[in-house]
Amino acid sequence: MSDGTTQEPAGLFGVGSDGMPPWVPRLLTQLVVIVVLFLFGWAVVRQLRGFLILLLISFFLSTAFEPGVAYLANRGWKRGAATSLLFFTAFVISSTFIGLMIPLIVDQTLRLVDQLPSYVDQLSDFAAEFGIEFSGQRLTEALTNVDSSLQGFAGDVAGSVFGVGTRLLNTVFQLLAIALFTFYITADAPRWRRALLSILPAHRQREVVRALDIAIDKTGGYFYSRALLAIVAALVTWGVFTILGVPFALPLGIWVG
Numbered sequence: 001m002s003d004g005t006t007q008e009p010a011g012l013f014g015v016g017s018d019g020m021p022p023w024v025p026r027l028l029t030q031l032v033v034i035v036v037l038f039l040f041g042w043a044v045v046r047q048l049r050g051f052l053i054l055l056l057i058s059f060f061l062s063t064a065f066e067p068g069v070a071y072l073a074n075r076g077w078k079r080g081a082a083t084s085l086l087f088f089t090a091f092v093i094s095s096t097f098i099g100l101m102i103p104l105i106v107d108q109t110l111r112l113v114d115q116l117p118s119y120v121d122q123l124s125d126f127a128a129e130f131g132i133e134f135s136g137q138r139l140t141e142a143l144t145n146v147d148s149s150l151q152g153f154a155g156d157v158a159g160s161v162f163g164v165g166t167r168l169l170n171t172v173f174q175l176l177a178i179a180l181f182t183f184y185i186t187a188d189a190p191r192w193r194r195a196l197l198s199i200l201p202a203h204r205q206r207e208v209v210r211a212l213d214i215a216i217d218k219t220g221g222y223f224y225s226r227a228l229l230a231i232v233a234a235l236v237t238w239g240v241f242t243i244l245g246v247p248f249a250l251p252l253g254i255w256v257g
Helices: 023-047 049-073 079-128 136-145 148-188 189-196 202-244 249-256
Strands: none
Touching: 023 049, 049 079, 049 148, 049 189, 049 202, 079 148, 079 249, 148 189, 189 202, 202 249
């Protein structure tokens, strides 16, 4: 039996007594939570941007070392020892390159200092063709007249040199941090991979493993192919410069490579 009252249908979206569908408050709450989490994550990323960049570079380098480490590991090497061997090889190559370039830089700097007067004379002759009087004596007089300005400029240069030294020291620490992160990521790559796969469902794990294998193969192949090309270029350049009698043929060849 009916009590004489009629109930209106809730409508397509189930409008509540306050005239608002019940899903609207949930949607608004979810949007607010998403926005807050996004802003919080963005603030964290901005604060840790430098650290995250170092980690990204380290991960990229570890993928380059991974094929070589895996090759040695499959032949009985421990991953730590294999990673140490590759790092030591890279360090020796870099140190050799720097050691070979230092004498070249010093020699060219000394040559520039010795030949600077002749360069000034050549510049004077060239300027004379355009009616410009320029000589080493006038240059010395001009430098003498601005001695006080040069002193202030020297102070500014000293401050700039200090700033450059500070940035150089910071760069050295960043390189050491990258090397440390790269070493541990490469040496413990299987454990990192297991930790990553453990939080994924089974059907996703196969896709992630396949993507990681492709990334490692392509990145490692790129690095080792470029290294082989660099070696060939360095040897060819060294041989040609040696035949032509160019001084410092070996460091120049390595530089080209």
